[in-house]
Amino acid sequence: xxxxxxxxxxxxxxxxxxxxxxxxxxxxxxxxxxxxxxxxxxxxxxxxxxxxxxxxxxxxxxxxxxxxxxxxxxxxxxxxxxxxxxxxxxxxxxxxxxxxxxxxxxxxxxxxxxxxxxxxxxxxxxxxxxxxxxxxxxxxxxxxxxxxxxxxxxxxxxxxxxxxxxxxxxxxxxxxxxxxxxxxxxxxxxxxxxxxxxxxxxxxxxxxxxxxxxxxxxxxxxxxxxxxxxxxxxxxxxxxxxxxxxxxxxxxx
Amino acid sequence: xxxxxxxxxxxxxxxxxxxxxxxxxxxxxxxxxxxxxxxxxxxxxxxxxxxxxxxxxxxxxxxxxxxxxxxxxxxxxxxxxxxxxxxxxxxxxxxxxxxxxxxxxxxxxxxxxxxxxxxxxxxxxxxxxxxxxxxxxxxxxxxxxxxxxxxxxxxxxxxxxxxxxxxxxxxxxxxxxxxxxxxxxxxxxxxxxxxxxxxxxxxxxxxxxxxxxxxxxxxxxxxxxxxxxxxxxxxxxxxxxxxxxxxxxxxxxxxxxxxxxxxxxxxxxxxxxxxxxxxxxxxxxxxxxxxxxxxxxxxxxxxxxxxxxxxxxxxxxxxxxxxxxxxxxxxxxxxxxxxxxxxxxxxxxxxxxxxxxxxxxxxxxxxxxxxxxx
Numbered sequence: 001x002x003x004x005x006x007x008x009x010x011x012x013x014x015x016x017x018x019x020x021x022x023x024x025x026x027x028x029x030x031x032x033x034x035x036x037x038x039x040x041x042x043x044x045x046x047x048x049x050x051x052x053x054x055x056x057x058x059x060x061x062x063x064x065x066x067x068x069x070x071x072x073x074x075x076x077x078x079x080x081x082x083x084x085x086x087x088x089x090x091x092x093x094x095x096x097x098x099x100x101x102x103x104x105x106x107x108x109x110x111x112x113x114x115x116x117x118x119x120x121x122x123x124x125x126x127x128x129x130x131x132x133x134x135x136x137x138x139x140x141x142x143x144x145x146x147x148x149x150x151x152x153x154x155x156x157x158x159x160x161x162x163x164x165x166x167x168x169x170x171x172x173x174x175x176x177x178x179x180x181x182x183x184x185x186x187x188x189x190x191x192x193x194x195x196x197x198x199x200x201x202x203x204x205x206x207x208x209x210x211x212x213x214x215x216x217x218x219x220x221x222x223x224x225x226x227x228x229x230x231x232x233x234x235x236x237x238x239x240x241x242x243x244x245x246x247x248x249x250x251x252x253x
Numbered sequence: 254x255x256x257x258x259x260x261x262x263x264x265x266x267x268x269x270x271x272x273x274x275x276x277x278x279x280x281x282x283x284x285x286x287x288x289x290x291x292x293x294x295x296x297x298x299x300x301x302x303x304x305x306x307x308x309x310x311x312x313x314x315x316x317x318x319x320x321x322x323x324x325x326x327x328x329x330x331x332x333x334x335x336x337x338x339x340x341x342x343x344x345x346x347x348x349x350x351x352x353x354x355x356x357x358x359x360x361x362x363x364x365x366x367x368x369x370x371x372x373x374x375x376x377x378x379x380x381x382x383x384x385x386x387x388x389x390x391x392x393x394x395x396x397x398x399x400x401x402x403x404x405x406x407x408x409x410x411x412x413x414x415x416x417x418x419x420x421x422x423x424x425x426x427x428x429x430x431x432x433x434x435x436x437x438x439x440x441x442x443x444x445x446x447x448x449x450x451x452x453x454x455x456x457x458x459x460x461x462x463x464x465x466x467x468x469x470x471x472x473x474x475x476x477x478x479x480x481x482x483x484x485x486x487x488x489x490x491x492x493x494x495x496x497x498x499x500x501x502x503x504x505x506x507x508x509x510x511x512x513x514x515x516x517x518x519x520x521x522x523x524x525x526x527x528x529x530x531x532x533x534x535x536x537x538x539x540x541x542x543x544x545x546x547x548x549x550x551x552x553x554x555x556x557x558x559x560x561x562x563x564x565x566x567x568x569x570x571x572x573x574x575x576x577x578x579x580x581x582x583x584x585x586x587x588x589x590x591x592x593x594x595x596x597x598x599x600x601x602x603x604x605x606x607x608x609x610x611x612x613x614x615x616x617x618x619x620x621x622x623x624x625x626x627x
Contacts, residue, residue: 096536098260098536100257100261101255112255113543
């Protein structure tokens with residue numbers, strides 16, 4: 001089966017004037033529908049850069065990125081929003097809800113981007129809020145919602161266009177542990193019950209139990225990987241000794 | 254589309270107030286500066302624009318209305334004899350000295366005409382009747398210059414070039430571009446005040462007969478009357494405006510102020526609209542990350558700018574109307590003709606949307622890391 005995300009030899013170098021910083025040094029990674037992949041690693045290791053590249057927000061310097069079978073490195077910049085809209089849903093650390101729109105309108109906005117008629121968009125937004133258990137908050141503004149509720153609205157919004165891929169950046173960072181677990185369960189259910197490919201960048205070891213695979217990134221390289229569903233700690237990572245030593249799903253072979 | 258632009262604008266009332274204040278300030282500034290320019294332009298050619306004449310016959314090379322050079326009245330009869338001329342009348346405009354009651358002298362522009370005809374008459378008469386000018390020594394002055402001339406009331410006796418004059422009426426809003434106010438009187442008396450020989454005039458005003466071609470009549474006058482210049486009212490108006498506004502440099506200053514008003518107005522609007530957009534930069538970044546094409550984000554920003562423009566314009570024009578009204582009693586008129594008001598609407602819209610476009614470049618270059626960091 002074709003992976004939802006296929007990353008091959010991806011490099012990224014940021015250049016400013018004569019200075020340049022290499023953020024990714026050749027990453028291989030496949031993510032399949034129905035699995036939760038977590039990206040871990042210290043700050044500045046390149047996790048968010050990798051997530052941005054997989055989200056078609058940032059162009060890689062080299063290598064290949066296929067999203068739902070589409071080679072996105074070959075696309076022109078103006079073609080990328082369409083790929084994001086149709087194939088990728090985003091969940092952000094800070095929720096990134098539009099504070100001036102109600103919860104329902106935040107979800108409707110995504111459908112408007114896809115040119116859904118207004119009535120159909122309202123109905124679909126209502127359904128999505130029901131799915132995350134917040135149907136009664138349709139007309140509430142984000143400022144009136146708790147952190148957990150905001151993240152559930154953000155998840156509803158990410159799913160509005162029915163994407164195959166959900167990319168989440170530190171989705172539990174702003175939440176208490178109980179709410180964080182609920183949100184993680186919701187993301188895991190997206191993968192396991194609704195067959196989405198879910199990639200999560202996190203620093204939070206408490207959420208590792210929800211991962212099917214965990215990839216550790218250090219200095220722009222895959223530094224290790226975990227067996228399926230590690231019980232608790234990062235220490236269970238196997239060291240990666242070059243790409244050849246990685247298991248197939250990490251190398252993407 | 255969910256009302257993102259409207260909500261972005263109206264959600265933060267303080268920010269909205271700051272944005273609208275900026276736009277209102279810009280609108281009022283531009284209206285005042287442009288209005289002053291238009292006002293001065295119109296002031297310079299007031300006499301010509303209200304003359305009701307089709308053609309002006311002047312001495313050769315007269316550049317503007319205040320610079321009339323006397324010529325023989327015999328030319329009047331020659332003009333009247335030309336086919337296509339319905340009526341022709343003598344008209345005087347000349348500098349004379351006005352003596353205030355306190356003895357101080359002021360230079361005024363004496364304007365003389367035949368009040369039984371309908372060319373070159375004073376207008377906006379607020380005290381007295383036109384027929385009163387037939388009374389001995391009768392003159393009209395404008396109430397704007399009451400203080401400058403020491404004119405206080407109807408019946409007041411004053412002195413012009415050492416001759417007696419009596420104020421029999423006041424006009425309203427007939428300003429002169431120079432510091433010398435207009436004083437209206439009968440032709441013969443104006444001739445006397447200006448110390449012109451009895452057979453001399455400075456202008457002949459011509460009314461062309463219905464159906465006659467103005468340019469044809471002009472050619473005939475030039476062919477049959479020697480040593481004169483013949484210009485249409487529109488041309489003479491333009492010549493006079495051009496002289497005062499550009500040749501003297503006086504208008505350049507006003508024009509520069511108007512241009513400066515435009516620039517400052519645009520900068521103020523650009524700053525406020527830019528700040529409004531930057532306030533929502535993270536949201537625009539999120540929109541883009543979620544898959545909104547640039548055109549969608551541009552539409553939101555443009556809509557925000559256009560709504561700000563419309564509200565700012567309406568409020569700005571209300572304030573401007575008060576300023577324009579207040580200026581009518583003073584020496585510096587601010588004009589706000591309908592075409593300028595309409596033009597201001599499109600200018601405000603263009604400024605706001607243009608400023609929005611400047612901020613769009615900021616949105617276009619958004620750092621994706623910004624989107625992912627809480």
